[in-house]
Structure formats: structure tokens, C-alpha cells
Amino acid sequence: MRAVVYRGPREVTVEQVPDPEIQQPTDAIVRITTTNICGSDLHMYEGRTNVEDGKILGHENMGIVEEVGSAVGRIKAGDRVSVPFNIGCGACVNCESGWTSYCLRTNPVEGMDGAAYGYASMGPYDGGQAEFLRVPYADFNLLELPPGDEHENDFTMLSDIFPTGWHGTELAGQRPGDTVAVFGAGPVGLMAAHSAMLRGAAEVLVVDKEPDRLALAGKIGARPVDFAKGDPAQQIMDATGGRGADCGVEAVGYQAHDPAGEEHPELVLDKLVESVRSTGGIGVVGVYLPQDPGAVTEQAQQGRIPFEYGTFFSKGQHMGTGQCPVKRYNRHLRDLIIAGRATPSFLVSHELGLDQAAEGYERFDNRENGWTKVLLRP
CATH class of the missing domain: 3.90.180.10 (Medium-chain alcohol dehydrogenases, catalytic domain)
Structure with missing residues (x-):
């Protein structure tokens, strides 16, 4: 064959x-x-x-x-x-x-x-x-x-990808009426946005920097958040009157890049901690690996991704991770x-x-x- x-x-x-x-x-x-x-x-x-x-x-x-x-x-x-x-x-x-x-x-x-x-x-x-x-x-x-x-x-x-997107909202603890922030408008992120709306979200904000993907998010009823136009966490805070999203989905993974193309494996985790309200949930379905020899830092090469854990703890947030069953x-x-x-x-x-x-x-x-x-x- x-x-x-x-x-x-x-x-x-x-x-x-x-x-x-x-x-x-x-x-x-x-x-x-x-x-x-x-x-x-x-x-x-x-x-x-x-x-x-x-x-x-x-x-x-x-x-x-x-x-x-x-x-x-x-x-x-x-x-x-x-x-x-x-x-x-x-x-x-x-x-x-x-x-x-x-x-x-x-x-x-x-x-x-x-x-x-x-x-x-x-x-x-x-x-x-x-x-x-x-x-x-x-x-x-x-x-x-x-x-x-x-x-x-x-x-x-x-x-x-459809179950994985749904799993992201499940790990985040989404409930009907929630405002949901999805980072990444690739296929899994768009499936998470679709799932969030099927689950009764009041609003879904989708963060990315690629115009075609943001346009697709808009076509399914989500609000596009263009990472290239400024800090996405601040854009989400502004869109929610300073309260933050009720929960969020990480659909990017360990090869996250800033708008200039520089790799920062902690970037999306940090921005979700910043943009999800206190006691809110974060579902991580983007891939992370125990070792990544091609990573940009020695820690990341060993699978150690330092992120804003102190803020995560102080805000009383919770996080679910892993591959979708x-x-x-x-x-x-x-x-x-x-x-x-x-x-x-x-x-x-x-x-x-x-x-x-x-x-x-x-x-x-x-x-x-x-x-x-x-x-x-x-």
C-alpha cells in the first residue's frame, strides 16, 4: 500500500x-x-x-x-x-x-x-x-x-481535534454563560471555540496573529483578538470590563511564538493566567513534552516551562492538562x-x-x- x-x-x-x-x-x-x-x-x-x-x-x-x-x-x-x-x-x-x-x-x-x-x-x-x-x-x-x-x-x-477542543473546555470547567478565552486559532483552538459555543458560552474570545485564522473565528461567532495589535491579555481584560474571562483554553503548546516570530514556550500559559479571572479554570490541550532538545532555553530543553505560577496560585485558578480521551x-x-x-x-x-x-x-x-x-x- x-x-x-x-x-x-x-x-x-x-x-x-x-x-x-x-x-x-x-x-x-x-x-x-x-x-x-x-x-x-x-x-x-x-x-x-x-x-x-x-x-x-x-x-x-x-x-x-x-x-x-x-x-x-x-x-x-x-x-x-x-x-x-x-x-x-x-x-x-x-x-x-x-x-x-x-x-x-x-x-x-x-x-x-x-x-x-x-x-x-x-x-x-x-x-x-x-x-x-x-x-x-x-x-x-x-x-x-x-x-x-x-x-x-x-x-x-x-x-x-473536535473531541480535543471539547476536552479543553471540559478541563477549563466551562459552564453555560461563561466568557471563554481560547489562545490559538489553529484547528484545535477553533474546535475549542466551536465547542464552547455549543456548551452555552456567553462569549468566546479567540487569540491569534494570523489574519485568515482570526477571520475564521469571527465567521463562527467568536470575537477575534489579534495578538499582533497588542497584549492579548490586556485586550481580553478591556473586552470584559476588567474582570477577565471566566475560563480559558491553551491550544498552542510548547512552540508558542510572539508576533515577531520569537519562540517563548511559557507565553500562552502566562497570558492565560493574566486574562482569566480569579478562581477561573484553564484547560491545556496544546502539546508539551518532557524533553525538547530544539527549545530556545536550557530549562525548556529539559521540559521545564517556568510560567507565572505565583500569580496562578494567588488568583486561586485551577488547571487541567493532557491528551484528550x-x-x-x-x-x-x-x-x-x-x-x-x-x-x-x-x-x-x-x-x-x-x-x-x-x-x-x-x-x-x-x-x-x-x-x-x-x-x-x-
Whole structure:
């Protein structure tokens, strides 16, 4: 089959690789119909992780089941499915308590709980930027979708970014009527804004410096806050009469940049502490790593991100962090899509063939105007 393979910093190629096979009775093979390039894939693409040469990339996947193992009973060949990026066993204490993002059994990497497809340090699993994908524990992991091709561009967001955006608002403790500040108008930040409005926010303020992304935030009913025009925390304080947002979502991560392009890994955390009111919540779904050899400071290279913790403490704020447990949310979000309430496909800017993956990565990584969310069709 054809697959997108990592070959070094800013180098991905489409290569012929062996087809996946059933390895365990609980496996399924899915023929991929849509797979996405995720913003977190760019950390690997840029050489800012320890992803190995030859890794098949892709953790945002959906498609049609081609084959199932002998122990698979719920899922059958021909089913249209969404594949959560988390690989959960379904039986460990974390999976049983709803934290499939921290499965204790699926990742053999020492010191790392939780597994995923095609991602650095998340286990030996191939990704789905390919024609086919092996899915372990298929009965537990796969989400069934209505047959046909309706809502394809909406449903493809269910594997990661829509649940992750929702998770950010959940970690922040958002309640109906809250004013929500979202830092980052990339795909996850825009999904957090969409989620906040679905959850009954009175107002959503979205911070970024890219005009096309800010315009998209405005189109879905959020208030754009242009980082390039001044301190975003002060803009949020001014917009809320000096009170601050009730809660906030960090959707940027460890490669945060100021308007001049200088990297400051603590930048967004500091600005959220400043712009969220006392006792408010902060949900962090932007990626941070235990080590980042490419970071701009020695502390950050060791995964130590100093931020305004004293102010955070004195304001009595609370913070939730970590990768999204997709299965906790994806059924409900699927049904919101079917009902016409949620339309995450507003993000989609480009739909490319798999053979165009290298171009998609390069242009998305360059933050070219209008390259918001790239879908690949194998």
C-alpha cells in the first residue's frame, strides 16, 4: 500500500510499504477514506520530537472496515468507522475510568502511558496516512458511523481535534454563560471555540496573529483578538470590563511564538493566567513534552516551562492538562453532527490526494494563508 513516511526534519515521502495484517484476534483492518494532517504532526515534521525514521504518520483517521479478527464481535466488515487517535485496551484501570488517553497496557515505551497511531513515543503503531490501518482492540476502540459518505468532512474531525477542543473546555470547567478565552486559532483552538459555543458560552474570545485564522473565528461567532495589535491579555481584560474571562483554553503548546516570530514556550500559559479571572479554570490541550532538545532555553530543553505560577496560585485558578480521551466524547459529538448542531467541517481548507501529502505538510507548516485544515484522500 501507499503510506506517508517520515524521513527526517521537513521530509515526508509517499512510499510503498507492506499492507497491515491481523496480528491479534481483537484487531481490525480499516480502509482509510479520509485522514488528516494534524497540527501536532508538525512537531514531528519540524524535527522537534524523537520520532524515528521510517514511521508511518497519521493519527486522525476514518474509513471502512475491511477485515476483523476472530475475537471481534461488535464491529464487522463494511462498517464505516471513526478511529480515535488513542489506542485503549478497554480493561486497565485508566480505560475503565474513561481515560483511554492514558491506557496502561498499549504503550511499551518506558515512562509513557497512552498510545496512539503514527506518533513519537506513543508506541510501535503505524499511522493512518495510508491506504489501510491496523486497529488493535477494535470492538473497544472503533466508533460506528452512519453508512454512506454523508458528513465525511465533519466525521473526520471525531478522531482527534473536535473531541480535543471539547476536552479543553471540559478541563477549563466551562459552564453555560461563561466568557471563554481560547489562545490559538489553529484547528484545535477553533474546535475549542466551536465547542464552547455549543456548551452555552456567553462569549468566546479567540487569540491569534494570523489574519485568515482570526477571520475564521469571527465567521463562527467568536470575537477575534489579534495578538499582533497588542497584549492579548490586556485586550481580553478591556473586552470584559476588567474582570477577565471566566475560563480559558491553551491550544498552542510548547512552540508558542510572539508576533515577531520569537519562540517563548511559557507565553500562552502566562497570558492565560493574566486574562482569566480569579478562581477561573484553564484547560491545556496544546502539546508539551518532557524533553525538547530544539527549545530556545536550557530549562525548556529539559521540559521545564517556568510560567507565572505565583500569580496562578494567588488568583486561586485551577488547571487541567493532557491528551484528550476521545471515547469519552466522540459518540455525543457524532450525534451533534448528525443532528446538524455541530459542523466541524467549517475548518477544512484543502482536500488532497495521498500523493500530495508532502506538499500539504510543507504548506500547512509554513502557515500559508488559507491553509487551515488539510484532509488527505488515499
